[in-house]
Amino acid sequence: MTILLIEDDPSIAQIVTDYLEKESFTIMWCEDGELGYNTFLTNTYDLIVVDLMLPKMDGFTLCEKIREHSDVPIIVVSAKQSDFDKVRSLEIGADDYVTKPFSPFELTARVKAQIRRYKRGAQPQAEYMFFQDVKIDRKGRRVIVDGEAIVLTAKEYQLFLYLAENPGQVFSKEDLYTEIWNGDGFDSRTVTVHIKNLRYKLKDGKKLPKYIETVWGVGYKFIGIPGK
Known part of the structure; x- marks a missing residue:
């Protein structure tokens, strides 16, 4: 580029x-x-x-x-x-x-x-994304786990969607903060807390994750397996 x-x-x-x-x-x-x-x-x-x-x-x-x-x-x-x-x-x-x-x-x-x-x-986006037990409803701005919608804050939803749209790509906490919070006054703790909350709501274990994996010393990446 x-x-x-x-x-x-x-x-x-x-x-x-x-x-x-x-x-x-x-x-x-x-x-x-x-x-x-x-x-x-x-x-x-x-x-x-x-x-x-x-x-x-x-x-x-x-x-x-x-x-x-x-x-x-x-x-x-x-x-x-x-x-x-x-x-x-x-x-x-x-x-x-x-x-x-x-x-x-x-x-x-x-x-x-x-x-x-x-x-x-610039790219057309599908209305739904499917990963194992998770369904992302872009139009409704919802995340559904095992058929039941979970309650996410606006930032939690944006963060999860962003990771899911870029599978396998490693993002630092600063990358994520810049993207989701527009980068003003970088606070790594904010990203950490939101990732922790997402994992809890998704029932995604930190040791054996299905969706969000920690890349030690670098950041996080999305590892969800596409499904339907």
């Missing part, structure tokens, strides 16, 4: 490039808004990272012009921390907003989360 990075600070661009390339992304870097826009027009990208304070064309204008042609995910990365700048960025088409200084790990997690959302939204 290819990411267009539009950032006028070479040191920040290098850090972002190094971290994203470790995750097997290909990075195209442009150091001003005008070059970034022209590069966008001549290539196809899976996501765009945009600084707001750019020479030749500012980030706000750039986002607006990109949105005239594409719904590709856009993450704004900026030293501007006011609510006005964040709201304006989101209103003109940005999908996420990260303030400088930022954690490269957090930015990487947000990049992966936005790409997953975009790819998932």
Whole structure:
């Protein structure tokens, strides 16, 4: 997957490039808004990272012009921390907003989360998903175990559905927090508690799990066997 990075600070661009390339992304870097826009027009990208304070064309204008042609995910990365700048960025088409200084790990997690959302939204989804004793009713936003609907909070449902939609993929707690809680104020305990509650309600043992497996030192993955 290819990411267009539009950032006028070479040191920040290098850090972002190094971290994203470790995750097997290909990075195209442009150091001003005008070059970034022209590069966008001549290539196809899976996501765009945009600084707001750019020479030749500012980030706000750039986002607006990109949105005239594409719904590709856009993450704004900026030293501007006011609510006005964040709201304006989101209103003109940005999908996420990260303030400088930022954690490269957090930015990487947000990049992966936005790409997953975009790819998932482009694919048709079945109304039901079946795994052993579990049935997920997407339309009704319900999880049914052994023929009986269990009571899940909104976040528990979102978390379980997200894991089920990405079977076998290992997610760190930060990955899950970024996806389900939008990444603000990362709290690993929140993820741990929700996983614990899901296991209890699903009657999914931690030692011999059927659905959610702990990958020690990394995070969690979904291991449910598809059925009907």
